[in-house]
Amino acid sequence: MKNQPRSIGLIDCNNFYVSCERVFRPDILTRPVIILSNNDGCAVSRSNEAKALGIKMGVPAFKIRDQVKEYGIEVFSSNYVLYADMSNRVMSILSEYSPIQEIYSIDESFLDLTGFSDIAERAKEMQERVVRETGIPVCVGIGPSKTLAKLSNFIAKRHPKSRGVFNINRLSPKQVESVLTNIPTDEVWGVGRKLTTSLSEFGIDTVLQLRDADVASMRKRFGVVMEKTIRELRGEACIELDDMASAKKQIINSRSFGKSVGTIEDVQDALTHFVSNAAKKLRDQGSIAGMMQVFLLTDRFRAEQPQYCPGVTIPLVMPTSNTMTLQKWALAGLDSIFRSGYLYKKAGVILSEICDASSYQGDLFAGAPENSKIMQVFDQMNARYGKGTIKLSQDGSRQSWQMRQEKKSPEYTTNWDELPICF
């Protein structure tokens, strides 16, 4: 039993954001489509047609304006409410196919399929069910390690012959070699731009070369992550599936502004809003934070303007998740770093030193950790009557910094008011 290879599945939604939009827009099923990042900044999801037109991942929107016009590319702002809801539907279906699921990102899930005798049929079935019940097409990659499952998924996506399912465990060693020799190292999970360059200087350009490199010397040169990657490529499962959604160790809320702002009032308004969001996330995972950082950035793409990117770290003597307390400290921090005469493009807050709210013993003389009753009521009201029903006075009341989102589709699945059809 122990000698049987693990069968780890990696299910990845195809062009996820584009696919979500297409579910409600059958008219764009065969058209080039792209989805822009926050602030309508960069292309972060592309349909195959858009990829074929040469639209690169992450390209700034203004740089492809001409192609958008010439080819009639359909452009959408990010609609995270919709994507999150579609993701939940997909993940929920997938969860029925294994008791061990790790939801790795909004559009990817690992499943442990080890021990199932009918892996090929299961993979096929989950793929068909997801597309039938949600409209989202997915590919399934299977391998003895997470890294090889990811690589299998890449093969499934690239080779139409696989029909969206590929299991590297079914290949002979010879076949594996011929497959891996045709894939460049940068397709490997954990190998990014820098490593690709360094590896190439070492004469390593294909996945096969990387797999067969000497572990000891590679570790010495590139570190422990590289060693794990190589072992995983050899079929040794070094990275376990992480069943439980683990509590975040750091919570960031930051945003680029729709246009740069120069007054402290505008930055205060944005910052209090970011703190509200971050504190809500903190409470949702039942945590409190012991450290807060506040930062400001001017527009780094405007080299001719004076640049100033300050930040301040604020230790919280009494860890808390109370929005009002956190906002008070954030505004004090802002006062200490804000300088007029600059145009700020982005601001944000980082909560860290996060621990469990219930485990915190508190200061003997300070009494119990800050009474969180008021925040509980606050959260309950917003949950019941809708986000933003109650908020603190300063939170996001100005519009000056709001991000651009000019092409957002309706929240089809979660908001009656946005449905395009009148009943």
Add this chain to the structure above:
DNA sequence: TCTCCGATTAGAC
């Protein structure tokens, strides 16, 4: 010189 810790980097999506 060693250790600790915050800051930076690299990677993922």
Add this chain to the structure above:
DNA sequence: CTAACGGTCTAATCGGAGA
């Protein structure tokens, strides 16, 4: 027409301060 290059998260590594 404006003006126009994202947001979170983790882990490893770097490098300075203090012991």
